[in-house]
Amino acid sequence: MRAMVYRGPYRIRVEDKPRPAIEHPNDAIVRVTRAAICGSDLHLYHGMMPDTRVGMTFGHEFIGVVDEVGPSVQTRQPGDRVMVPFNIFCGTCFFCARGLYANCHNVNPNATAVGGIYGYSHTCGGYDGGQAEYVRVPFADVGPSPIPDWMDDEDAVLLTDAVATGYFGAQLGDIGEGDVVVVFGAGPVGLSAAKSSWLMGAGRVIVIDHLEYRLAKARTFAHAETHNFTEHADVVVLLKKLTDRLGADVAIDAVGAEADGNLLQHITSAKLKLQGGSPIALNWAIDSVRKGGTVSVMGAYGPMFSAVKFGDAMNKGLTLRMNQCPVKRQWPRLFEHVRNGYLKPSELVTHRIPLEHIAEGYHIFSAKLDGCIKPLVVPEAA
Amino acid sequence: MAYTQQKPPNPETSGQLRARIPGWGADLDPKDRPAVPKEQFEPHPYGAEWDFPDRQPEERPRERSIEHEFLTPVFGTSCPPHGVSGVIRRTAYQRYSEGRAAHWLLLIAADRVDALESTLRSFASRHPDNPVTETGILSEIKHHGLRSRRGQKRADLIHQPLDPLIVAAPWIIAGVLGYRAVRRIRRSQGSTS
Structure with a gap:
């Protein structure tokens, strides 16, 4: 064959x-x-x-x-x-x-x-x-x-x-009616997570990526507001401004191991394989979700360690939920x-x-x- | 706002969202969400009638994590370890648990050795590796490589030039080693004649 x-x-x-x-x-x-x-x-x-x-x-x-x-x-x-x-x-x-x-x-x-x-x-x-x-x-x-x-x-x-995993990621977010959901990544999984967030009753869905054609798809397929992180000096500050400094109720990492947005993180993981994955999207999720909020992770990471901002997650009292679907x-x-x-x-x-x-x-x-x-x-x- | 008790209102109400977005709120009730709660006990789903599955025959010694009690009853047989990379892989599995960085670093090293071994072996076969067809690089011409990047604010453009280096590195290393070996042989032949 x-x-x-x-x-x-x-x-x-x-x-x-x-x-x-x-x-x-x-x-x-x-x-x-x-x-x-x-x-x-x-x-x-x-x-x-x-x-x-x-x-x-x-x-x-x-x-x-x-x-x-x-x-x-x-x-x-x-x-x-x-x-x-x-x-x-x-x-x-x-x-x-x-x-x-x-x-x-x-x-x-x-x-x-x-x-x-x-x-x-x-x-x-x-x-x-x-x-x-x-x-x-x-x-x-x-x-x-x-x-x-x-x-x-x-x-x-x-x-x-792809679609089952996106839907699962929205469930991991434990979304309640009116929640503000930010989705990192506008690939097939992120788009599905964004679309599924509405099914769970989200009040606002924001999608972050760096590829304009995918953000355009997020607007039509997933009815989401979109932002290209390369157009902003600091995407975490952007998201704080968008949420009246509160932070999103739920942040979904639909990117995983080869995230872009920080060259050092990307090179050390995707190119040099010194980390299990480049946790840029995950760190942005931790920093941009509100205190007491939920971070959902179904972006895939390798089994090695990654430089995750765990202290911020702890200090903010976050709930981290994750799994393969x-x-x-x-x-x-x-x-x-x-x-x-x-x-x-x-x-x-x-x-x-x-x-x-x-x-x-x-x-x-x-x-x-x-x-x-x-x-x-x-x-x-x- | 964040400094007072009230959460800022969303741009649209639930009623407006329900009218605008097909399916809005269909899974508002957590009971309708299939992954909630996380663990739901159902001992024999989907026609699985066994308590412990039949064992797949172990046709050849199969490497396994030392965190397992025994070889799992079912396993993949895609690519048994072989060559120098196989020795490295077996060492990683026999000596180190998944909790040790050495386990994973050895497996990654074995992957690189495997690629080099396989490429060298391919030159002695009817199907030598061809980096042009195998990288699919010609799709850059057929699928608008330039247009897909020009004028775009893409964060990946800064590191994409590294990709050809990653692909070419084993070929360059093999070429340098081959050249040195040939030169050494010629020198030794010259000194003996």
Whole structure:
């Protein structure tokens, strides 16, 4: 089969690889019909995530058709159109039994601090991902769900991570009616978090980024006020002024490890890999939220330490809430929101890239060319 | 304002927002939020009938965090460790927990060694690495590289010039090492003739 393969920082190519096989009785093999490149894939692409091995296939956002199932699979069968959450989870360990599907203890031998994720380094379990023609899907009875007949494929693929994570981030903010919410980052996750904040009853939603075309999208897709931080000497002072010096009630970090806005932080993390991530957006969130407020973090960081302004968080009495999104837990309610037209995930898609051209797709997304917000990957067999 | 009891009013009331934004307030009640509360006990969701899953066969020794009691019942088999990078990776896993910086720094070092090893190995294969196609750099021409940056207040433009250096560094290092090796061999041949 054809598959995207990592060759080293900033280098990928498409190769012939063996079709994945059933390795566990509850595995399925899924023929991929649509995949996406996630902003967090860029952390792998840039060589930031420890234990990212040459030869790995990335891709944790994908949908497809079940091609084969293992002997213990009861609920899925060949031919099913399925959407697959980015979390690999067993469903019954201590953490899964409590709904913490992103924190499953039975699927990642390489680390206890993170669960299993498709195509996301050996630190996340060493599973190949869905930027390929076929992918192995463990616990086929637990993770994948049938795509509802009424749902568009592009809506479905964005619900496997980006939109579900944005929606989850708004929930982490514990938003109350009339709350002022500031969202750092206008990528697909930040845009989804901003849009979802209104569903929770926010009174004002402010989005901060440095890319004008993404801020324009935040105004139309998420009905948000927007500010380009490069136009202001100090974004924290800006946000204090915008909130009558009080600070936002809720701040959401939807940027993660490669945040811009402080060259020293960015270079030491994204380029020199001396930090687990560049915590610029997180520090801005801590400084711009009001005392007693809530900071929600679902921007992805690596496992190393980062220079976070923890003292300010403590002195301000903040609540810090964070996790990888337990995707499947969000789906029933998200399906309702998509069906009611409150969320339209496919509006985030800007590029559709054939699998054979995926190296160019990664560069377009990484260098932010051509107004790129969300690139999809289309295998030829799809 | 911040110096008195009252919070400043928002530019729009809830009623105005409900009229303007589709779905405003649909999840106002926390009971409608699927991630609230954080932990919700449900022992066998989605058809999972086992207490402990069947074990995936361990076809070859699989590295694992020493914070785990045993190899997890299911695991990925994407890229088994190999070569010098594999030795470094096994050392990181066998000696250091996830709580130690050495664990992660060794794994990052192994990643760099792996990239160099793989590139060198590719030159002895039918598919040598090609930095032009693999970086997708030609998309700069096809997808408006100049227009995407010119006149934009983008914070990333200041460090983007470092990216080609990061890509080129292993190639330059390999070239310098190769040149030195060839020169040393020639010198030794010259001194023996």
